[in-house]
Every structure is written in C-alpha cells, then in structure tokens.
Amino acid sequence: SPYALSFEDVGVAYRVKGVEQQILNGITLNIKNGEAYGIVGESGSGKSTAAFAALRYLPSNGSVTGGRILIDGKDIAAMSERSLRQVRRTSVAMVYQDPSRALNPSIRIGRQIQEIFALSGVPRAEWVARTIDVLNKVRISDPQRVMDRYPHQLSGGMQQRICIAMAIASNPRLLVLDEPTTGLDATVEADVLDLIQQLRQELSTAVLFISHNLGIIGQICDRVGVFYAGRLVEEGAAHELFRAPKHPYTAGILSCLPRAGRTKSTPLETIPGVPPQPGSIKSGCVFASRCSIAAPRCHAEDPQPLQIAGRMTKCHYPESVDAMTIEPPQRLE
Numbered sequence: 001s002p003y004a005l006s007f008e009d010v011g012v013a014y015r016v017k018g019v020e021q022q023i024l025n026g027i028t029l030n031i032k033n034g035e036a037y038g039i040v041g042e043s044g045s046g047k048s049t050a051a052f053a054a055l056r057y058l059p060s061n062g063s064v065t066g067g068r069i070l071i072d073g074k075d076i077a078a079m080s081e082r083s084l085r086q087v088r089r090t091s092v093a094m095v096y097q098d099p100s101r102a103l104n105p106s107i108r109i110g111r112q113i114q115e116i117f118a119l120s121g122v123p124r125a126e127w128v129a130r131t132i133d134v135l136n137k138v139r140i141s142d143p144q145r146v147m148d149r150y151p152h153q154l155s156g157g158m159q160q161r162i163c164i165a166m167a168i169a170s171n172p173r174l175l176v177l178d179e180p181t182t183g184l185d186a187t188v189e190a191d192v193l194d195l196i197q198q199l200r201q202e203l204s205t206a207v208l209f210i211s212h213n214l215g216i217i218g219q220i221c222d223r224v225g226v227f228y229a230g231r232l233v234e235e236g237a238a239h240e241l242f243r244a245p246k247h248p249y250t251a252g253i254l255s256c257l258p259r260a261g262r263t264k265s266t267p268l269e270t271i272p273g274v275p276p277q278p279g280s281i282k283s284g285c286v287f288a289s290r291c292s293i294a295a296p297r298c299h300a301e302d303p304q305p306l307q308i309a310g311r312m313t314k315c316h317y318p319e320s321v322d323a324m325t326i327e328p329p330q331r332l333e
C-alpha cells in the first residue's frame with residue numbers, strides 16, 4: 001500500500017453514563033509512506049482519540065462508530081488479536097506525552113529495550129549490540145551507563161529519548177507521536193524536536209505527529225490536518241496552509257502564534273469563545289458560533305469538504321479567509 005495509515009470516514013464515540021458521545025466525525029485522511037503528517041487542534045478536539053483509534057487502543061468505553069481504519073492497507077477492525085499484536089510489534093509504534101508513564105519504573109532501561117528485540121524474534125546474542133545501536137540513534141552518548149539505570153534516575157528529556165528509541169527499535173512503518181514534548185522544558189523540548197527531525201531524515205518511517213502547537217507542527221511535518229471539535233476542518237501542505245489558510249479556524253490559530261518582532265509583553269490574540277460540547281452540535285458548521293465571518297448559511301448547512309488551492313477545507317467561504325490573514329503593515333521605527 002502507498003499509505004502507512006488511512007482513515008476513511010471514521011467516527012469514534014465514547015459511552016459516558018450509558019450515553020454514546022460522538023467525538024470524531026467523518027475523519028478522512030491518508031498518511032503516505034515516509035511522510036510526516038501533523039494533527040493540530042486544541043485540547044479536547046479528539047487528537048489522542050484519533051491516535052488511539054489508529055492502533056485499536058481505544059479505552060473500553062470507546063468504539064469506532066463508522067468508517068474504516070487501515071494500517072499499510074489492512075483494515076484493523078478485521079484483524080485477529082494475534083495479527084493486531086504483530087502489527088503493533090512491527091508496523092506501528094507510539095510515543096506518548098508522559099514518558100514516565102510509558103516506561104516500567106521497576107525495570108532497568110537496558111532490559112526494557114531488550115524486551116522489544118526479544119518480542120520481535122531477534123536472536124539473544126544480538127540484543128545488547130542492538131540496544132546500544134538504538135540508543136546511539138537517539139544521540140545517547142553513553143549507552144552502557146544509561147542501560148543500567150532505572151527510569152526515575154533519568155531526566156524527562158532523557159526518558160523521552162528512551163521512549164523514542166523503543167519506538168524505533170522495531171523499525172516501524174509508522175511512528176505515532178502524541179504531544180511528545182509537552183512535559184519538557186523549552187530547551188529540552190527543542191533538543192527532542194531536533195532529534196525527531198534528524199530521525200525523519202535517517203529512517204524511512206512515516207510519522208503521525210500530534211500537537212496543539214502549530215509552530216512545532218510546522219517544523220516537523222510535510223502535511224497538516226487541522227482538527228476542530230472532532231472534525232478535520234482543513235488539510236494541506238504545511239507551508240501552504242501556513243501561508244494562506246482556507247479555514248477561519250486555521251487562520252485564528254495562526255494569528256495566535258508568536259511571530260518574530262513581537263515582544264513578550266505583546267498579548268497574543270486568541271479566538272473568543274469555546275468549542276461546542278460533544279453531542280451539542282445540531283446543524284451547520286461546527287465552527288460557526290466562534291467564526292468572525294459566519295453567514296446565515298453557516299448556521300444552517302454543514303460544509304462539505306471542498307478542494308481549493310491544493311488543499312481540503314470545510315468552509316462555505318474559503319475566499320473570505322484570505323482577508324482575515326492579511327497582516328497589518330509593519331511600522332518602521
């Protein structure tokens with residue numbers, strides 16, 4: 001298959017107190033082999049839900065309510081538990097926001113990594129060498145020393161490097177990174193992002209990178225999907241989407257980004273209002289209640305995906321978005 005991961009019109013719901021709450025709606029996206037695809041969206045927009053659904057790792061109250069999810073062209077819903085385990089071991093790997101929860105606190109780092117090689121059938125004689133190799137790949141200069149450590153003896157940045165090492169140990173087709181740097185301080189975050197970028201060039205792995213930070217997505221990703229209230233509202237090449245967004249929500253989050261020339265004391269604009277609660281969306285566009293260019297049609301009619309300027313947008317008035325994003329002329333002092 002040319003695609004490492006495909007979502008075809010996928011819906012996901014969680015059952016809460018006996019009531020199904022629809023979280024993801026009509027998500028369609030394709031991640032090509034070797035491509036870095038970013039999902040951006042605010043907290044609660046359904047980014048992690050999409051990542052968990054992709055690995056058939058939804059919590060027990062979650063379910064896929066429609067559509068198909070394919071890994072390397074294979075429908076994951078149709079897989080037996082056994083072949084699913086095989087896929088998770090060899091085709092996809094996930095790195096989570098909190099490395100300390102992903103690592104087993106009572107097992108030395110070296111053994112945790114070697115377990116991956118054991119599970120993927122690597123001969124025992126090669127485990128140590130392969131562990132050192134994978135630690136070198138994540139730029140750990142003294143692998144022997146780190147292998148003897150327990151997770152709590154390492155810094156957060158180091159722990160996340162270990163998690164990335166474990167994720168790439170099985171040479172996956174797809175690497176899912178869900179807010180991998182959120183818990184790290186700024187300089188460590190920059191180092192880990194650098195590492196991810198370098199690994200992208202060295203490995204042919206496709207990457208699904210999830211973040212609420214469009215700036216970070218822009219550094220790492222070739223293409224971007226913008227999530228809003230469980231919908232994919234815009235999708236396109238990262239540089240084009242940044243230059244000229246075609247959905248007012250994308251334009252809004254772009255204007256919230258700090259830009260060169262702004263001092264720290266300048267307050268960043270934010271989009272007024274809050275996203276609709278799951279289950280409260282009745283008719284029209286999900287973004288209409290917060291949209292500064294919404295017209296009557298937007299409150300009545302749910303926009304269908306529209307192909308324009310090399311990307312997909314779910315907006316009735318994509319041309320009007322251009323006017324929102326013109327920067328006021330810079331004053332020369």
Ligand code: ATP
Pocket residue numbers: 014015016023041042043044045046047048049050059061062212278
């Ligand atoms: P964040 O940026 O905070 O990580 P997110 O975009 O990853 O947010 P999700 O964690 O996917 O968002 O959550 C999407 C919605 O689903 C939210 O409204 C959340 O409260 C709800 N939700 C998530 N997990 C469950 C669950 N196990 N049961 C019920 N509702 C859930």
Ligand code: MG
Pocket residue numbers: 047048049178
């Ligand atoms: Mg999340």
